[in-house]
Amino acid sequence: MNEPPVPFFQSTAGPAHLGNGPQNNTFYFSPPQTPGRSRRRHPAEDLRRLFLRFVRPEGFGRALDVLREHRTVFLDAPSGSGRIATAKMLLWEEGEGSAEIYELLWEDRDGEAPLNDGRIAEGDRLWLDLSELSEEQWRRFSGELPALRHTVLARKAHLVVVLPHPRHDLPSEHSRYVVEIKAPERRGVLLQHLRAEGLLQTEEDWELPPSQILEKQTSLGKISSFVSSLIKARNSTGGEGNLTSWWSLTERAFFHLPKAAAEQAEQLREGAQRALLLTVSMLHGAHVDGVYRASSLLLEILGSAHGDDAPLDGATFGERLREIGAEIDASSRAVRFREFTYDAAVRSYFWVNLPQLREHLPVWLEQIADSPEISPAEWRKLIERFAEQCLGDRHDDVMKKLIERWADRQGKRRDAARILLEGGLRHERHGQRFRGHLYEWATRKEIPRGLAELMIDACRDVVASRHPDAALVRLHHMARRTWREEARRALVEMAGESRRSFRQLLARLTREGAGGGRFAEADTGIFLQIAAPDIITAPDPRHRTLIGEAGVRRLLTRGWDAAFTAPQEVWEPTVRRWLQMAAQDERHRDELLTVLIEGAAQHPRVLAHLHSLPYRLGLPPCIGEFLFRQINDVQGIRLR
Numbered sequence: 270m271n272e273p274p275v276p277f278f279q280s281t282a283g284p285a286h287l288g289n290g291p292q293n294n295t296f297y298f299s300p301p302q303t304p305g306r307s308r309r310r311h312p313a314e315d316l317r318r319l320f321l322r323f324v325r326p327e328g329f330g331r332a333l334d335v336l337r338e339h340r341t342v343f344l345d346a347p348s349g350s351g352r353i354a355t356a357k358m359l360l361w362e363e364g365e366g367s368a369e370i371y372e373l374l375w376e377d378r379d380g381e382a383p384l385n386d387g388r389i390a391e392g393d394r395l396w397l398d399l400s401e402l403s404e405e406q407w408r409r410f411s412g413e414l415p416a417l418r419h420t421v422l423a424r425k426a427h428l429v430v431v432l433p434h435p436r437h438d439l440p441s442e443h444s445r446y447v448v449e450i451k452a453p454e455r456r457g458v459l460l461q462h463l464r465a466e467g468l469l470q471t472e473e474d475w476e477l478p479p480s481q482i483l484e485k486q487t488s489l490g491k492i493s494s495f496v497s498s499l500i501k502a503r504n505s506t507g508g509e510g511n512l513t514s515w516w517s518l519t520e521r522a523f524f525h526l527p528k529a530a531a532e533q534a535e536q537l538r539e540g541a542q543r544a545l546l547l548t549v550s551m552l553h554g555a556h557v558d559g560v561y562r563a564s565s566l567l568l569e570i571l572g573s574a575h576g577d578d579a580p581l582d583g584a585t586f587g588e589r590l591r592e593i594g595a596e597i598d599a600s601s602r603a604v605r606f607r608e609f610t611y612d613a614a615v616r617s618y619f620w621v622n623l624p625q626l627r628e629h630l631p632v633w634l635e636q637i638a639d640s641p642e643i644s645p646a647e648w649r650k651l652i653e654r655f656a657e658q659c660l661g662d663r664h665d666d667v668m669k670k671l672i673e674r675w676a677d678r679q680g681k682r683r684d685a686a687r688i689l690l691e692g693g694l695r696h697e698r699h700g701q702r703f704r705g706h707l708y709e710w711a712t713r714k715e716i717p718r719g720l721a722e723l724m725i726d727a728c729r730d731v732v733a734s735r736h737p738d739a740a741l742v743r744l745h746h747m748a749r750r751t752w753r754e755e756a757r758r759a760l761v762e763m764a765g766e767s768r769r770s771f772r773q774l775l776a777r778l779t780r781e782g783a784g785g786g787r788f789a790e791a792d793t794g795i796f797l798q799i800a801a802p803d804i805i806t807a808p809d810p811r812h813r814t815l816i817g818e819a820g821v822r823r824l825l826t827r828g829w830d831a832a833f834t835a836p837q838e839v840w841e842p843t844v845r846r847w848l849q850m851a852a853q854d855e856r857h858r859d860e861l862l863t864v865l866i867e868g869a870a871q872h873p874r875v876l877a878h879l880h881s882l883p884y885r886l887g888l889p890p891c892i893g894e895f896l897f898r899q900i901n902d903v904q905g906i907r908l909r
Contacts, residue, residue, distance in 0.1 A: 312734055316361055316370065321465040322493070323358050324458050326351060327451040336363055336429065339446055340421050343430045343439070346450035348400070349488025351458075355450055356396040356429040363427055364394050371769075372736060373397040373428070374701075375410065388738060390769050391818075393426040400431050407437040414443060455483045455492060462496040463512075468503075474512045481524055498522055498610065505609055522610040530614035531622070533594070544568050546593045547626075549604055550615035551654055552647060557597050559642040560604045561586055566636050570629050620658040627664065630655065631671055638681045645681060652685040656692045665702050668693055672706075677719030687723055694731045704732065704739050711746040721751065729759045737763065737770050745777055749791040757795055764799045768815060772824075774799060779827035793835050796828040797843045802850035806857045816860045829868025833875045844879070845886065852888045858895070866899040876900050 326346075336342040336359055346352035360370045373388060373395040389395065399410060421428045432439075432447070439447065456477065463469050477483070482495045502515040502522075537543050541564075548564040555563075587597055595606050606612055619626060634655065637643055643651070659668050668689045675682035676690075693703035707724055710716060716724070724747065733740035741763055747756035764771040778796050805815040805825070815821045832840045844865065851861040869875040880900055883893040 312370065316357060319354055319357060320361060322458075322462050323354060324453040324461050325358075326355055326453045328448050329355060329359070329450070332429075332448040332450065333359055333362060335446055335448055336360075336427055340426065341418060341428045341430070341446050343432050343443070343447045344450050345432050345434060345436050345447055346452075347434045349490065350450060350452035351489040352400065352431050352450055353396075353398060354489070356398075356431050359429050360394040360396060360427060370394050370396070371738075374736065374739060375399060375402070375406075388773070389420050389424055389426050390772055391424045391426070393424065393769070395426060396429040396431070398431045400433055402433050402437075404437055407433065411438075411440060414440065418443075452489060455485065455487055455489075458489055459483065459492050459496070462493060463499075466496060466500060468496075468499065468512055468515075470512070478513070478516060480516075480520060482520075495519060495523060502609060518609045521608075522614070526608065526611055526614040527617065529608075530611065530618045534615070534618050534622075537593070540571065541568060542589070542593060544571065545589060546615055547619050549590070549593065549595045549606065550612040550619070551651055552604070552643075553612035553654075554603050554605055554650070555643065555647040557586070557602045557604050559640065559644070559647055562640050562642045563633075563637050566640070567629075567633050570633050570636070616654060616658055617661075620662060627667065631667060634671070634685070638685070643681075645684065648681045649684060649688060652688045653692065656689050660693065660696050660699055663699065665693055665699055665706075669706050672723070673720065676723050677717045683719060683723075686719075687726070690723055690727050691731050694727055700735075704736065704743075707732070707739075707743050708746070711743040711750075714750065716747070716751050721747065721755065725755050725759050729762070733763060733770075737767060738773055741770055741773055742777075745774065745795075748795055749788045753791055757798065760795060761798045765801075765804055768809065771799060771804070771815060772821065775821065775824045775828065779824045779831070789831070790835070793832045793839065796832055797840060800825060800828060800843060802847050802861065806850060806854055806861070814857065816857050816864070822860060822864050825864045826868045829865060830871060833869055833872045837878065841878075844882070848883055848886060848888060848892060852883075852892050858892075862892070862895050863899060866896065866903055870903045876903070 332342050332344060332355070342359065344352055344356060346355070357370060364370070371393060375397060399407070402410065417428075420426070436447075459477065459482065460469070460475070463474070469475060481487070482492060498519045499512075499515050502518040503510070505518075506515070534543065534546060537546060544567045545564045548560055548567055552560050552563055584592070590596060590604060594608065594611065595604055597604055606615075634651070637651070638648070656668060659665060672686045672689050675686040677683075678686075690703065694700050694707075696703070707727065710720060710724060725744065728740040728744050732743070741760065744756050744760040744763065747753070748760050760774065764774045774795070778792050778799075805821070808814055816825075829840075832843075847861050847865055851858045854861075865879065866876070869879060879896055880893075883896060
């Protein structure tokens with residue numbers, strides 16, 4: 270037995286994406302869960318799953334050395350080589366398995382400089398994907414590179430940058446940070462995936478049969494998709510068989526069924542047959558009544574004759590199904606093709622080769638939504654399959670229109686809007702476009718309630734796990750506008766769960782010009798909620814507190830300066846909590862009281878109120894005495 274030179278890990282479940290080049294993926298979208306239950310998937314799960322499947326590419330060791338020595342490394346690697354996975358694993362290993370890894374977005378429509386230093390916190394481990402940058406965008410990045418490097422060094426962060434390939438000109442002083450990465454041998458990658466999935470049970474399983482999937486030009490992402498299909502093949506047989514039999518099914522699905530589906534569709538000349546073929550592929554596994562109804566609706570929309578005006582004439586529905594290679598399960602009455610994953614091949618054929626159908630499918634979905642023959646579970650699968658086609662061919666605009674149309678509806682349509690939105694946001698290649706849609710909606714003056722609720726859930730449960738900065742920006746815009754209470758709750762929750770998000774939000778609330786204008790009241794309210802004394806004085810595992818950071822204290826001072834322009838009844842409850850915490854927490858007493866007084870320095874009436882407040886609250890004399898000294902110091906500075 271020839272085992273590959275890869276380390277052994279215990280098995281786990283789930284596919285991983287190991288490249289961002291062209292690939293054939295089957296995407297799975299999670300249906301909505303019950304209200305009140307968090308659907309957030311922590312990035313640690315993804316990183317551990319990736320780690321169990323990762324095989325170090327050539328150049329990984331040198332890249333890790335450069336990262337550790339210089340805190341920055343530039344990866345030069347072709348598409349499909351696993352360069353994004355390599356960036357993540359470099360940071361994972363540098364951090365000794367810590368899950369705190371963030372993607373730094375090059376361009377995000379948030380009104381801020383894409384790489385401003387507020388995006389990089391102390392000790393951050395970040396990766397930046399520039400692989401799709403045009404030459405014009407690259408020139409812009411090159412101009413920001415010195416400042417970016419300075420911030421990374423000053424804040425003791427680590428940064429992995431994925432360069433365009435072939436790479437554009439890089440300033441000579443940064444060329445020493447470039448490391449070329451070459452994809453690992455495909456067989457080793459495939460075996461590592463199979464082992465992680467528990468599919469290598471016998472010695473014979475290690476002897477992989479010849480396959481196109483092992484060819485040199487195969488992207489690592491396609492290998493991951495192949496293994497996912499193997500798992501589906503095993504599950505489709507109820508676990509019966511072995512790796513060889515499942516491999517045979519997957520090989521045919523990957524490399525032969527697309528051609529077979531094309532040949533069948535081209536041989537079918539009647540509109541009714543093609544409509545049935547497409548319907549079965551979209552509703553694969555659904556009850557026969559729903560398939561029949563949906564097929565009839567599709568023919569109506571396309572303007573074709575039913576062919577069933579005389580029920581006793583012509584072929585039965587079962588016969589028509591058998592003609593296209595489908596059958597009705599005797600017990601469940603579900604309609605399925607006889608071949609494994611043939612439905613996916615048919616869907617892909619129609620979407621690519623009959624583009625004129627695309628404008629009719631949303632109308633078809635609209636009508637099917639009202640059909641009682643289609644169960645909620647069958648409806649969700651239908652929407653997932655529709656989204657798969659849209660995302661595979663850059664037709665996210667169709668999904669966007671349906672989200673806007675259905676978000677404020679009830680029942681099946683609202684479920685569909687959620688599936689489309691969250692599925693788009695999770696997509697590896699097109700997630701950024703959906704974050705752009707979120708930003709566009711979030712900055713509107715008015716947002717329909719249903720859409721706002723879906724956006725808040727998506728920011729909190731989907732975007733925040735991988736792109737917390739982007740989620741925070743969008744929630745902040747919503748918290749300033751319509752549905753501010755719902756968005757504010759999610760925003761404050763984010764800031765309370767993550768110190769990085771707390772700092773980012775505090776910086777946004779207190780940046781120059783942020784406190785004035787039409788958003789002043791909203792921003793003040795948010796500031797007073799996140800500036801909870803129990804949060805800023807809580808120690809982390811290293812016994813560090815937010816109030817103990819000089820940068821945070823400066824921002825808190827600015828926040829109080831803006832807050833003290835509001836009516837007293839707005840800010841006094843939070844001031845009281847700060848004073849009470851100062852009385853209880855001797856360690857942070859000076860910091861809490863100093864921030865308050867410096868924030869009130871330009872507000873004489875507030876200073877006078879702060880002087881008397883401790884006595885009216887019955888706090889220890891030391892609190893009033895400290896405030897008295899601080900107020901005198903502040904006023905003395907102002908008088909000189």
